[in-house]
Amino acid sequence: MATPINRQTEMTLVQAVTDALRTKLTDDETTLVLGEDVGKNGGVFRATDGLQEEFGEDRIIDTPLSEAGIVGTSIGLAVNGFKPIVEIQFLGFIYPAYEQIMTHVSRIRMRTMGRYGVPMVIRAPYGAGIRAPEIHSDSTEALFTSMPGLKVVCPATPYDAKGLLIAAIEDPDPVLFLESMRSYRAFKEPVPSESYTIKIGKAKYVTEGQDVTLIAWGAMVQVAQKAATEAATRGISCEVIDLRTLYPLDRSTIAASVQKTGRAVIIHEAQATGGLGNDLIALINDTSFLYLRAPIARVTGFDVPVPLFALEDHYIPTPTRVLEAIQRTVDF
Amino acid sequence: METEFPIYRILDDAGHVIDTSKTDLLTKDLSLALFTHMNRIRTFDRKAINLQRQGRLGTYAPLEGQEAAQVGSAYALQDKDWIFPTYRDHGATLTFGADMVRTFLYWNGRVEGCVPTDELHIFPPAVPIATQIPHAVGAAWAEKRKGTTHVAIAYFGDGATSEGDFHEGMNFASVFQTPVILFNQNNGYAISVPIQKQMHSETIAQKALAYGMPSIRIDGNDVFAVYFTMLEAVERARSGGGPTLIEAVTWRFGAHTTADDPSKYRDQERSHDRVDPITRLEDFMKEQGFYDEQEIEAIRNRHQQEVEAAVKTMEAFPPPDVNDLFDHTYATLPDDLLRQKTDYLTARGN
Ligand SMILES: Cc1ncc(C[n+]2csc(CCOP(=O)(O)OP(=O)(O)O)c2C)c(N)n1
Numbered sequence: 304m305a306t307p308i309n310r311q312t313e314m315t316l317v318q319a320v321t322d323a324l325r326t327k328l329t330d331d332e333t334t335l336v337l338g339e340d341v342g343k344n345g346g347v348f349r350a351t352d353g354l355q356e357e358f359g360e361d362r363i364i365d366t367p368l369s370e371a372g373i374v375g376t377s378i379g380l381a382v383n384g385f386k387p388i389v390e391i392q393f394l395g396f397i398y399p400a401y402e403q404i405m406t407h408v409s410r411i412r413m414r415t416m417g418r419y420g421v422p423m424v425i426r427a428p429y430g431a432g433i434r435a436p437e438i439h440s441d442s443t444e445a446l447f448t449s450m451p452g453l454k455v456v457c458p459a460t461p462y463d464a465k466g467l468l469i470a471a472i473e474d475p476d477p478v479l480f481l482e483s484m485r486s487y488r489a490f491k492e493p494v495p496s497e498s499y500t501i502k503i504g505k506a507k508y509v510t511e512g513q514d515v516t517l518i519a520w521g522a523m524v525q526v527a528q529k530a531a532t533e534a535a536t537r538g539i540s541c542e543v544i545d546l547r548t549l550y551p552l553d554r555s556t557i558a559a560s561v562q563k564t565g566r567a568v569i570i571h572e573a574q575a576t577g578g579l580g581n582d583l584i585a586l587i588n589d590t591s592f593l594y595l596r597a598p599i600a601r602v603t604g605f606d607v608p609v610p611l612f613a614l615e616d617h618y619i620p621t622p623t624r625v626l627e628a629i630q631r632t633v634d635f
Numbered sequence: 636m637e638t639e640f641p642i643y644r645i646l647d648d649a650g651h652v653i654d655t656s657k658t659d660l661l662t663k664d665l666s667l668a669l670f671t672h673m674n675r676i677r678t679f680d681r682k683a684i685n686l687q688r689q690g691r692l693g694t695y696a697p698l699e700g701q702e703a704a705q706v707g708s709a710y711a712l713q714d715k716d717w718i719f720p721t722y723r724d725h726g727a728t729l730t731f732g733a734d735m736v737r738t739f740l741y742w743n744g745r746v747e748g749c750v751p752t753d754e755l756h757i758f759p760p761a762v763p764i765a766t767q768i769p770h771a772v773g774a775a776w777a778e779k780r781k782g783t784t785h786v787a788i789a790y791f792g793d794g795a796t797s798e799g800d801f802h803e804g805m806n807f808a809s810v811f812q813t814p815v816i817l818f819n820q821n822n823g824y825a826i827s828v829p830i831q832k833q834m835h836s837e838t839i840a841q842k843a844l845a846y847g848m849p850s851i852r853i854d855g856n857d858v859f860a861v862y863f864t865m866l867e868a869v870e871r872a873r874s875g876g877g878p879t880l881i882e883a884v885t886w887r888f889g890a891h892t893t894a895d896d897p898s899k900y901r902d903q904e905r906s907h908d909r910v911d912p913i914t915r916l917e918d919f920m921k922e923q924g925f926y927d928e929q930e931i932e933a934i935r936n937r938h939q940q941e942v943e944a945a946v947k948t949m950e951a952f953p954p955p956d957v958n959d960l961f962d963h964t965y966a967t968l969p970d971d972l973l974r975q976k977t978d979y980l981t982a983r984g985n
C-alpha cells in the first residue's frame with residue numbers, strides 16, 4: 304500500500320474558507336450552508352463558490368433576506384440533527400440576528416442543562432480597509448466576546464482559516480467565525496489538502512521577541528508585523544501574538560509572553576471603549592501585573608462609528624501608530 | 636393573488652394609452668417633465684458607473700431600468716414631505732431636489748453626501764436593508780400628530796420584505812394610520828436571489844391585506860401609472876386616510892452594484908430585452924406628437940453638461956477633513972473623545 308503523500312495548495316484566506324467548507328460538507332452529511340447569495344452566486348466574496356453545484360441546492364441554501372430568520376431557523380435545525388453553517392453577508396448586517404444569538408444561540412445549552420446544544424457556525428466578513436460602502440466595515444467582535452455561551456474565532460492566515468473553520472464546525476458549541484475582508488485575498492500560502500483542525504482557544508506566536516509583546520488578530524496581525532519589522536531597525540525586539548480565538552482567550556500564552564517582555568501593545572480595529580483590548584488588559588493585570596515595566600498600550604479605532612471610506616485610513620490602526628505606541632512603551 | 640392584484644398600467648409596452656380614463660391628464664408638459672427627470676438620472680447613473688470603472692468613484696449601485704418607478708413616485712411629492720431612500724434610490728432623491736454633487740460625494744465615501752440638501756427632508760440612504768421603513772412611518776406619524784398634511788415615503792426593494800423591519804413598519808403604519816407611502820420597487824432580484832426564492836407569495840401588494848392596508852400592484856416601468864397611483868396614495872395620506880403599500884414591478888438592467896457580476900446568476904445578455912421605461916415614454920410622446928427632436932436633444936445636452944459640471948465640482952471638493960471623523964458623534968464631544976481626537980491630531984502634527 305502506498306503511503307499517502309501530504310499534498311498542499313497555495314491558497315488565499317477566502318479559498319481556504321471554501322476548502323474547509325468543502326471538506327466538512329463532504330465528510331459530514333448533516334452540515335448545511337445557509338445565507339444570502341451563498342448558492343448560485345457563490346457568496347458576494349465567492350467564499351461558497353462552486354459549492355451549490357457540488358452539493359446541491361438542498362444543502363447550499365439561498366435564504367430569504369432575513370438575518371433573524373436565518374439564525375433563528377438554524378437553531379431549530381441545529382437542535383434537531385443538522386449542523387448549520389450560516390453566512391452573514393457582512394458583520395455590519397448581523398444585528399437583526401443579534402437577538403437570536405444573544406438570547407438563544409448562546410444559552411440553549413445552559414437553559415436545557417446540556418440536553419440541547421447548538422452546534423452552529425456563523426461566518427461573517429468584517430473590518431475596514433477595502434473602501435466598502437457604509438456599514439460594511441464594522442468590527443464589533445466585542446459585542447460577541449462578551450456573550451457567554453458563544454465562542455469567537457478570527458483567523459489571520461489561510462492555513463489557520465482552514466484548520467480553525469473545521470474545528471469550529473466540529474465544535475459542539477456555537478462559534479462566530481470572523482473573516483477579515485482585508486485579509487481575504489491579501490496573500491497566499493500553502494494549505495494542506497486533507498482535513499486538519501487547529502485548536503480553538505490557542506493563540507500563536509507569529510514572531511518571537513524580547514522587548515515588547517504585540518497582541519493582534521485578523522487584519523491587524525499584518526499591521527503589527529509591519530510595526531515589529533520597523534521597530535527591529537530601532538533595536539526593539541517585538542513578539543507578535545496572533546490571538547486567533549477571541550473567546551475563550553489563551554491566558555497562558557499571553558501571560559507567558561508578557562512576563563518575558565514586560566511590555567504589551569494591543570492592536571484592534573474596534574473602538575477603544577468596550578473593545579476586546581480591555582479584557583486583555585484585565586487578563587494581563589490578573590496574571591502579570593508585577594512583571595510590567597510600562598503601562599499596557601492600546602492602538603485602536605476611536606470611540607466613533609466606523610466612518611465612510613474617505614476617512615477610514617484615519618480610523619484604522621496603522622503601523623506608524625503601532626510603532627509610536629511601541630516606542631512610548633519602551634521609553635516609559 | 637395575481638388576479639386579485641392585477642398590474643395597473645396606463646401605457647402598454649409600446650407607449651399606447653390603455654387606461655383611456657387618464658388620456659386627458661397625459662399632457663405634453665407632464666410628459667416632458669417626467670422625461671426630463673428620467674433622462675437626467677440616467678445620465679447621472681451612466682456617468683457614475685464610468686467613474687467607478689476608472690477608479691474615480693467607490694462601489695456604486697446602478698439604477699438603470701428603474702427610472703420610471705423612482706421619478707414617477709418622487710415627482711408626486713411636495714417640498715415639505717419626507718423621503719427615506721435606500722442606496723439605489725438616488726434617482727428618486729435627485730428628482731425630489733437632492734444636490735447632484737453631494738450625491739456623487741456619497742459614492743465617494745464622503746459623509747458630506749449624507750447631508751440633506753437645503754431645507755429638504757431627505758434621509759441618508761439606508762444601507763441595512765428595510766431599516767428605513769419604520770423611520771418613514773415615524774416621521775409620517777409626527778406629521779399627523781402635528782396636524783400637518785405632509786407625508787413620508789419609504790423606498791425599499793423586494794428583498795426587504797423578508798426583514799422584520801418591513802413587517803413591523805407595516806403594522807405600525809396601519810395601527811397608527813400614519814400618512815406614509817410604502818413604495819416597493821420589485822426589480823425581481825435581491826442581489827442574486829430571484830423573487831421566487833425570496834417569497835412564496837405571488838405578489839408583494841398582497842402582503843398589505845394582512846395589515847388591513849390599501850395596496851396596489853403597478854407597472855413600475857410605466858411612469859404615468861407610477862405617478863398617478865402615487866398621487867392617489869399621497870392624497871389619501873394627506874387627507875387622513877392612512878398608509879398605502881405600492882408594489883411597482885420593475886427591472887434592474889445592470890449589476891446589483893459595480894462589485895457584482897450578474898452573469899453568475901442570470902442571463903445578463905437578455906436583461907436589456909425588457910422594455911426600457913424611457914423608450915416607452917418617448918414612444919408615447921411620439922405617438923401624441925409631443926416629441927420634438929430638437930427639444931429632446933437640448934435636454935440631453937443640458938444633462939450631459941450638468942453631470943460633467945457636477946463631477947468637476949465633486950473632484951475639486953476640499954479633501955476629507957479628519958475633524959469630521961470625531962466632531963459629529965455627539966452634540967458636544969465627551970471629554971475622553973475630545974482627548975482621543977487631540978492625541979491623534981497632535982501625533983500627526985496637527
Ligand atoms: C440587513 C442587511 N442584510 C444584508 C445586506 C446586504 N445586501 C445589500 S443589498 C441586498 C439585496 C437587497 O435586495 P432588494 O431589497 O430587492 O433591493 P435591490 O438591491 O434589488 O434594490 C443585500 C442582501 C444589507 N445591506 N443589509
Ligand SMILES: [Mg+2]
Binds near residue numbers: 793822825
Ligand atoms: Mg430587488
